[in-house]
Amino acid sequence: KQEVTQIPAALSVPEGENLVLNCSFTDSAIYNLQWFRQDPGKGLTSLLLIQSSQREQTSGRLNASLDKSSGRSTLYIAASQPGDSATYLCAVRGLGETSGSRLTFGEGTQLTVNP
């Protein structure tokens, strides 16, 4: 069974710092990995989707990388801002999910960017 772990559970940084959030998964046979952002009391917003054949994806100040062989993904946030404060979750879709419907989620990293 796929397990997804995000460490640390919480992270506090000063504004302007570059930071990396980590996501690890136990089964490297995946279709893709998706990073989400969740603000308090809100739903999940998709940030980046990396297909298994890709090494990284970029969107603005965000860059996500994928290393399937080691079962790891990182989300790099450049020049962090207080508005980046949120919980960041990663989710993987496994090759074994023949219906293609199921994602396995990590529990997230709660990021606080201090002004």
Added chain:
Amino acid sequence: NAGVTQTPKFQVLKTGQSMTLQCAQDMNHNSMYWYRQDPGMGLRLIYYSASEGTTDKGEVPNGYNVSRLNKREFSLRLESAAPSQTSVYFCASSITAGNTGELFFGEGSRLTVL
């Protein structure tokens, strides 16, 4: 463009009462999902509908039923609510259920069962 819309946003029930959570998407997506989010448990799939006319169980289906009313709408019903169903419920959709499907979420429905 509203995306995925859920109603109600908040609900308090007594044990044994029934209720239906509604979800609608306006992105012409084929696949829709219901998740629950609990502290320490993360997000878990309750039911999904790969396409209009089909529904399948997810990881935690017990105590729930679903209806894919049409391509836009996917409802989740609690027939006899239990305190263990206190949770935040999220509806999501994707273009297909296939392996490239990026998920889009609603803002959640917060349910408390007393």
